[in-house]
Each structure stands twice: as structure tokens, then as C-alpha cells.
Amino acid sequence: MVETTGGGPQDGAAEVLDRPLPDGVRRRVVQIVADGFGGLTVAELPAQLRQYARFTPTRRAKFAGNAMAAALETDPLFRQRIGEKLRETEPELTGALDSGSPPPAADPLDVAAAAYVLRPPGWVKLVTAAGEEAQRADAERADEETRAELERLRAELDRARDHTRAETERLRAELDAAKKETDSLHRKLRSALADVKRGEAALRKLRGEMEAVRAEGQTQVSAAESETRRLKARLGETEAALEAARRAAREGRSVEDMRVRLLLDTVLDAAQGLRRELALPPVSVRPAETVDAVEPGRMTPKDIAARALSEDDPAVLDQLLALPQAHLLVDGYNVTKTGYPQMPLEKQRLRLLGQLAQLAAQTGAEVTCVFDGAELAAPVLLAPPRGVRVLFSKPGVTADELIRQLVRAEPPGRPVIVASTDREVADGVARAGARPVASAVLLKRLS
Numbered sequence: 143m144v145e146t147t148g149g150g151p152q153d154g155a156a157e158v159l160d161r162p163l164p165d166g167v168r169r170r171v172v173q174i175v176a177d178g179f180g181g182l183t184v185a186e187l188p189a190q191l192r193q194y195a196r197f198t199p200t201r202r203a204k205f206a207g208n209a210m211a212a213a214l215e216t217d218p219l220f221r222q223r224i225g226e227k228l229r230e231t232e233p234e235l236t237g238a239l240d241s242g243s244p245p246p247a248a249d250p251l252d253v254a255a256a257a258y259v260l261r262p263p264g265w266v267k268l269v270t271a272a273g274e275e276a277q278r279a280d281a282e283r284a285d286e287e288t289r290a291e292l293e294r295l296r297a298e299l300d301r302a303r304d305h306t307r308a309e310t311e312r313l314r315a316e317l318d319a320a321k322k323e324t325d326s327l328h329r330k331l332r333s334a335l336a337d338v339k340r341g342e343a344a345l346r347k348l349r350g351e352m353e354a355v356r357a358e359g360q361t362q363v364s365a366a367e368s369e370t371r372r373l374k375a376r377l378g379e380t381e382a383a384l385e386a387a388r389r390a391a392r393e394g395r396s397v398e399d400m401r402v403r404l405l406l407d408t409v410l411d412a413a414q415g416l417r418r419e420l421a422l423p424p425v426s427v428r429p430a431e432t433v434d435a436v437e438p439g440r441m442t443p444k445d446i447a448a449r450a451l452s453e454d455d456p457a458v459l460d461q462l463l464a465l466p467q468a469h470l471l472v473d474g475y476n477v478t479k480t481g482y483p484q485m486p487l488e489k490q491r492l493r494l495l496g497q498l499a500q501l502a503a504q505t506g507a508e509v510t511c512v513f514d515g516a517e518l519a520a521p522v523l524l525a526p527p528r529g530v531r532v533l534f535s536k537p538g539v540t541a542d543e544l545i546r547q548l549v550r551a552e553p554p555g556r557p558v559i560v561a562s563t564d565r566e567v568a569d570g571v572a573r574a575g576a577r578p579v580a581s582a583v584l585l586k587r588l589s
Contacts, residue, residue, distance in 0.1 A: 163211075163258070163269065164254070164269070164277075166251045167251055167254045167255050167258060167269055168211060170251050170252060170254070170255030171211065171214065171255045171258055171259065172203050172207045172210055172211055173199075173203055173255075174224065174228055174255055174256070174259055175210040175211070175214055175224055175259075176199040176200075176202040176203040176206075176210065177199050177227070177231065178223075178224045178227030178228060178231075179191070179194070179195075179199070179202055179210070179224075180199065181227050181230075182223055182227075186220075186223055187220070188213045188217050188220050190209055190212075190213060191206060191209055191210060191213055194206040194209070214259070221259060221261070224259055225259050225260045225261075228256060228259055228260070229260075232256065235248060235252065235253070235256055236256060236260060239253070239256055239257055239260055239262050239268075240260075240262060244257075244268065250271065253268055254268050254269045254271070257269060401552075401553040402553070404467065404553055404556065405553040405554070405555050405556060407466075407467055408466055408467035408553075408555060408556045408557070409555065410466075411466030411467055412465070412466040412467075414466075415465075415466050453580070453583075454580065454582065454583055454586075455583075456583055456586040456587035458579070458583065459559070459579055459583055459584060459587045460505070460587070462557065462559045462577055462579070463501075463505040463507045463559065464505065465557040466557070467508075467556055467557065468505075468507040468508070468557045468558075468559065469507065469508040469509075469510065469552065469556065469557070469558045469559070470501075470507050470508065470509045470510070470559045470561065471510050471512065471545055471548055471549065471558065471559065471560045471561070471571075471576070472494070472498060472509070472510070472511040472512065472561045472562075472584065473512060473541060473542070473545060473560070473561060473562035473563075473564065473567060473581070474491065474494060474511050474512055474513040474514075474541070475487075475490070475513055475514055475541065476541075476562045476563055476564055476567075476581055477494060477561060477562075477581040477584055477585065478490035478491070478493070478494050480563055480581040480582060480585065481581070481585040491513065491524070494511065495511060495526065495527050495530055495532065496527060497588040498511055498527070498530045498588075499527035499528055499529055499530050500588075501587070501588060502528075502529035502530055503528075503529055508531075509529060509530045509531065510530075510531040510532075510533060510548065511530055511531070511532050511533070512533050512534075512535070512541045512544050512545050512548070513532070513533070513534050513535070513541060514534075514535055514540060514541035515534040515535040515536060515537065515539070515541075533548075542562075542564060542566065542567045542570075545560060545562070545567060545571065546567070546570050546571065546574065549570075549571045549574045549575070549576045550574055552575075552576075554575060557577065558571075558575070558576040558577065559576065559577045559578075559579055560576050560577070560578050560579065561579050561580075561581055561583070561584040562578065562580075562581060563580055563581040563582070
């Protein structure tokens with residue numbers, strides 16, 4: 143369909159193509175633009191095509207084909223300049239188009255592409271006719287290719303049939319030979335299976351003998367390893383004892399000497415305190431004094447019962463600390479969280495240690511305060527007060543376990559008092575020989 147506007151039917155510029163440009167015509171148009179592109183200056187090119195000015199015609203057609211086709215359609219001045227370049231390179235074809243009689247021997251695609259660029263009267267018909275001609279040529283070429291392919295496939299099918307017949311005969315012959323060979327192999331296989339069974343029986347017998355030998359060898363190796371470990375352990379014990387003896391000889395004392403010395407000091411102090419308390423006369427005991435009786439002015443069992451103290455009386459703690467070589471172990475956070483839990487941990491520690499320093503000064507007892515290291519976000523920089531030993535448990539060790547270690551480190555017979563409300567701690571230290579005291583009793587004594 144051809145539409146005309148304003149300039150009359152002879153005005154080719156007013157004609158409009160109402161269908162897409164055929165692919166063959168479009169390729170020829172792009173090639174015409176690419177060839178004429180190089181003859182224009184940069185200023186004569188549309189702005190969107192200037193970046194391709196230095197490209198070769200082939201690269202220009204490859205990378206700027208769409209842009210050149212769009213510019214040719216929308217920019218009449220650019221189309222006129224390309225048309226002038228085409229007239230210079232194809233004067234015969236363009237002259238024939240201008241006269242209205244295209245050469246009969248010319249390629250329809252070339253005629254249509256030149257008509258699309260020059261836009262002579264009737265160019266739309268030329269483009270449409272070229273597209274239809276190209277479609278017919280493509281269809282004929284496709285038919286010819288189809289017929290040629292069909293002939294080729296028929297010939298190939300005949301060859302395949304001949305090859306199949308020959309291959310079938312060959313396979314039948316091979317199958318017969320294979321059947322004969324299979325029968326022979328079956329006979330050989332049965333003979334081989336019998337040999338395998340005999341070999342498996344012999345192998346099982348050898349394997350049993352090998353397992354017996356291996357078990358005996360493992361038993362001997364285990365016995366040798368056990369003896370080696372025992373000898374290594376004895377050697378390690380001997381080396382440790384030797385090293386301990388050398389260290390004790392160098393230092394002039396050992397841990398056991400220290401424990402025995404501390405226990406001896408405890409016994410001596412207890413004996414001296416008991417002698418002062420009882421005010422024993424220098425004379426020996428008379429036989430008459432061994433008879434159980436009540437003398438005038440002496441306390442009876444009833445009087446002694448009246449002087450007994452309750453478990454929560456702070457005087458009990460004073461009596462325990464008055465014993466010779468007494469050692470007070472304090473479960474720090476257990477005491478502070480019982481007495482003043484609302485205070486920050488740092489202030490709890492400072493308050494408790496200050497009160498324990500006064501108690502140590504008043505009683506002269508050894509005082510050790512243990513805090514749980516797991517409660518801390520960072521190591522504590524603390525100067526312990528005079529007379530109080532401050533310990534924090536290591537990572538992975540609770541304060542309760544550290545207290546039990548301190549109790550076990552003391553020699554049997556030394557008075558050790560543990561201040562804690564924890565029932566498990568109290569029971570554990572009591573079994574180890576220490577005297578548990580509730581945290582509330584210590585707080586009453588400190589206040």
C-alpha cells in the first residue's frame with residue numbers, strides 16, 4: 143500500500159512503506175550507508191553516528207547497522223548525502239532509477255536498496271517487489287536444498303540398508319563363533335570354579351592359622367607394652383622423687399617438712415594455750431584427784447550446759463579463731479551476696495576485705511579470702527589489705543573447688559574454719575576435717 147501527501151503522486155519522498163523493510167534489502171541498505179559513510183566529514187554525520195567515523199566499512203556495518211538504518215530513515219539530509227555518494231559510485235543504476243526504468247538485468251535487492259535511499263517516485267513498489275522476489279528466491283532455494291537433501295538421504299538410506307545386510311551376516315557368523323567359544327568357556331569356567339573352591343578352603347585354613355598367630359603376637363605385644371608403660375611409670379616416679387629430693391636438698395626443706403613443722407607449731411601452741419588456760423601446777427597429779435566427784439566451787443555438767451552457744455552466735459567464731467594457728471577461709475562472693483548483694487562487685491570486695499583486715503588484726507588468725515574468677519570480665523588490680531590473703535580461682539575452676547583444695551593442703555590437726563552458706567561446700571570441708579561456719583555468723587561478727 144502506498145500513501146501520498148502534499149507533493150502529488152510523482153513526489154517519491156511522500157511515499158511511505160507500510161511494512162518492515164525486507165531483510166535482504168535492509169542488509170544492502172546498511173552496506174550502501176557503510177560504503178558512503180567514509181566520504182562524509184564528521185560534521186556531516188548525525189550525532190549518533192560520529193563515534194563510528196573511523197571504523198572500516200565492514201566493522202561499521204557490523205556494529206552500527208541498526209544506528210545507520212535508523213538515521214537513514216529519520217534524517218532526510220543524511221539520506222540525501224548518502225544518495226549523492228551512491229550516485230557517484232553507481233551512476234548507471236541511479237540514472238535508470240531517476241528515469242523510472244530500472245535495468246532488467248540488475249539484482250532486485252540492489253535496485254530496491256538504491257530506491258530506498260534515493261526515494262524516486264514508485265520506490266515503495268520497488269522495495270515491496272524486491273522483498274517478494276527475495277522471498278520467492280528463498281523459497282525456490284529452500285525447495286532445491288530440500289530436494290537435494292532428500293536425494294542425499296535416499297542414497298544414504300540405500301547405503302545404510304546394504305551396510306546393515308552385510309553387517310547382519312557378519313554378526314550372525316560372529317554369533318555362531320561366539321556360541322562355540324562360550325560353550326568352551328563354560329567348560330573352562332566350571333573347572334576354574336572347582337579350583338577356586340579348593341583354593342578358598344586352603345585360604346580359610348591359612349587365614350585361621352594367621353589369625354591365631356596374630357592374636358598370640360598381639361597378646362605378647364600388649365604384655366610388652368604394659369610392662370613398658372609400667373617401667374616408664376616407675377622411671378617417671380623415680381625421676382620425680384629424685385628431682386624432689388634434689389630440690390629439697392637445695393632448698394633445705396620440702397612441702398612435707400613445712401606441713402609437719404606447721405602441725406608441730408599448732409600442737410605446741412595448743413599445748414601452751416591449754417596449759418595457760420588450765421593453769422596446771424608444776425606438781426604431778428595425785429591419785430585422789432582421778433576419782434570422779436564434785437568438789438566445792440567446781441562447775442557441774444549442768445553449769446557447763448548453760449554456757450553452750452548456738453550455731454549462729456558470733457561468739458562461736460571468736461572461740462574458733464582463738465585456737466592456736468587457726469586459719470579462716472572465706473567464700474568471698476557467698477558472704478558479700480548474703481550481706482550486701484545490691485552493691486557492685488568491686489565495692490563488695492573492698493568492703494569485705496576491709497572488715498577481714500580488722501578481724502585478722504584483732505584475732506591474729508591467718509585469713510584467706512577466695513573469690514570466683516568466673517565473675518570477672520577482666521583481671522582485678524587489687525592490693526590485698528594487711529593480714530588478708532586474697533585468691534581468685536583460675537578459668538574453669540570455681541571458688542568452691544579452690545576452697546576445697548586449700549582445706550586439703552592443710553595438715554591434719556590444724557584448726558581450719560570455712561565461712562560459706564553453700565551446703566555442698568560446708569559438707570565437703572567438714573569431711574576434710576575443717577569447721578564450716580555460716581556466712582551470716584561471719585557478717586554478724588564483722589558488724
